[in-house]
Amino acid sequence: MKYDLIVFGGGTAGIASAYTAAKLGLNTLLVEKSDVLGGAITKGLVIPCMKLNTNNINTEFVADLCAFADKYNARHTYIDGNKLWFNPELLKIVFDDMLSFVNCKVLFNCIPVKVNYSNYNNTFDSILSNEMLSIYTEAKYIIDATADGKIFKILNCEFQKNSEIFQSPSLRFLISGINLNKFSNWLEEIDKDRNVTTIDRTSSQIHLSTAYTWDKNKNWALAPLFESGVKNNDLLYTDCAYFQIFTVPSMPDTVNLNAPRIILDNDESILDPFVYSRALKQGRERIYRLYNFCKKYMPGFENSFISHISDMLGVRESYRVKCKYTVTKDDIINPKTFENTAFCSDYPIDIHSNKNENDTLEYTKKTYCVPIEALISADYENLYAIGRIISSEFEAQAAIRTQVNCFSMGEAAAKDIYKKINLSAI
Ligand SMILES: Cc1cc2nc3c(=O)[nH]c(=O)nc-3n(C[C@H](O)[C@H](O)[C@H](O)COP(=O)(O)OP(=O)(O)OC[C@H]3O[C@@H](n4cnc5c(N)ncnc54)[C@H](O)[C@@H]3O)c2cc1C
Known part of the structure; x- marks a missing residue:
């Protein structure tokens, strides 16, 4: 041909x-x-x-x-x-x-x-x-x-x-069954100056975006939650590295998480097939912790469930x-x-x-x-x-x-x- x-x-x-x-x-x-x-x-x-x-x-x-x-x-x-x-x-x-x-x-x-x-x-x-x-x-x-x-x-x-430096990979996932109305009202309440949260109510479905990272330079509205999560052993400190939420068009009860970040040792390269394989396992473990954290700490997530884990490791x-x-x-x-x-x-x-x-x-x-x-x-x-x-x-x-x-x-x-x-x- x-x-x-x-x-x-x-x-x-x-x-x-x-x-x-x-x-x-x-x-x-x-x-x-x-x-x-x-x-x-x-x-x-x-x-x-x-x-x-x-x-x-x-x-x-x-x-x-x-x-x-x-x-x-x-x-x-x-x-x-x-x-x-x-x-x-x-x-x-x-x-x-x-x-x-x-x-x-x-x-x-x-x-x-x-x-x-x-x-x-x-x-x-x-x-x-x-x-x-x-x-x-x-x-x-x-x-x-x-x-x-x-x-x-x-x-x-x-x-x-x-x-010599490298980008960390992530393994993204979806959580469904969320009451987005309740969640967005709560977000508006805790992020009053809208430093990191935006909420779009212009269409039939609520759209929103919010984030938290371990970067101390920003006024993260979700910071007290993550701090409690770590203090109560619901999260590891490294689970807090990077967490970003986006809603998904035509999925009215679902959010997409740009998380968790996979933490590799300094001398580890994602090009090594063994490191790559361990990264996937680490990612899924972190997803389970982050999901339970959302369910416990964030209003609107009470009846939520993990609906999709990315089919590929997010290599940057x-x-x-x-x-x-x-x-x-x-x-x-x-x-x-x-x-x-x-x-x-x-x-x-x-x-x-x-x-x-x-x-x-x-x-x-x-x-x-x-x-x-x-x-x-x-x-x-x-x-x-x-x-x-x-x-x-x-x-x-x-x-x-x-x-x-x-x-x-x-x-x-x-x-x-x-x-x-x-x-x-x-
Ligand atoms: C976790 C993460 C978050 C990101 N966030 C953002 C963001 O918010 N916004 C943004 O704009 N960018 C973001 N990026 C960057 C962006 O998504 C990627 O850089 C970009 O999508 C890469 O495109 P690509 O075509 O090179 O690779 P891909 O989209 O991965 O496509 C490669 C394709 O090649 C196929 N393939 C592989 N090997 C073979 C083969 N031997 N034969 C045939 N097919 C093969 C694969 O199956 C795949 O379909 C993010 C990246 C990651 C990993």
Whole structure:
């Protein structure tokens, strides 16, 4: 089977790429390891998308995604203007619909086992497999959107050096059966100056967001609860590292928790399969404690229950690939102009630290840009990398890894490939 483009990884960045390429008319195959599209958004329960202030929210892909999501009641525009509050379960259906609408072929439960580059006709031959059957494919272009650079690894491409600091992973979960009216009234009462709580009563369903972290610089309304939780042995101190609550569109009694943070030892790396496996177990233990804590301490949670634990560990950073250009921390802090801009953003450097008081959220308040060369492999002209693996220094990745940026990278890579295929056809 011959394709213009194969996108490996049907997650945040991969979907944007495959959708855009197929919409432009490229013969596109999307290969996804699991049984569902969406990656971190659906399987990882990472909703809502982080709000960005600038242009990359107004792209064609985001507009189409919102239109498709609205068909399924899978989206809410929050009072702060963020239009990307999604329902992670419904998005699984939305993504299927979007890709079939643009005639993109999708292979689920499939991984690449071999990828070779043929200098003879400048194409990639790949063997894909579901562990029982193998499929042979050829493609003019490949995009690695696997979040770990798995195609770069198979092709023996260069990677960036691993950093000495790292991002902590999290394991997100949903709690359902909550009386949101009672909970939001109570939140309004305890967070009178609304330092960290926002409540949106503009739609038929109450939406809200609140948080607590062990960062002492903020006036957390939930602080007395967490302090009591630790004092009464209902929580470990490390359970308090990071706790964020968001409601979920079309789930009127449910909240999504950006928690718990997994605490690893200094010398432990999430790239080690044993550490990764222990992290999952640690995450589920913390979830159970946090859930019981919510039920005991927060009005409205009396009849609640855990309704979903993320199907994948929330890894913020693993491997970063090496492309023609490496995005540096300085590119984020002192923005530059590039001849071929892939996308621009203003999301800050956001490091979730393993240690108390070491979190970083460096607001640049500036719009910075990323060149297309940061998405094109240093080794192969027709191999692209998008998503959290982007060719970047650790701190730069901490800014550009967010979902809307991943959508923008996906869109930019697809458009660049479309341009090159059309030029070569002239
Ligand atoms: C806990 C956590 C909280 C976050 N919070 C936010 C937030 O609030 N807002 C925000 O904007 N961003 C947030 N982020 C960041 C953002 O979600 C991720 O950086 C982004 O979604 C990564 O996108 P991706 O496409 O690189 O990876 P993913 O979305 O993970 O997609 C990778 C896909 O590749 C597939 N795959 C893997 N290997 C193979 C293979 N060999 N063959 C085929 N397919 C394969 C996977 O199954 C998956 O579907 C958060 C991240 C985490 C972990």
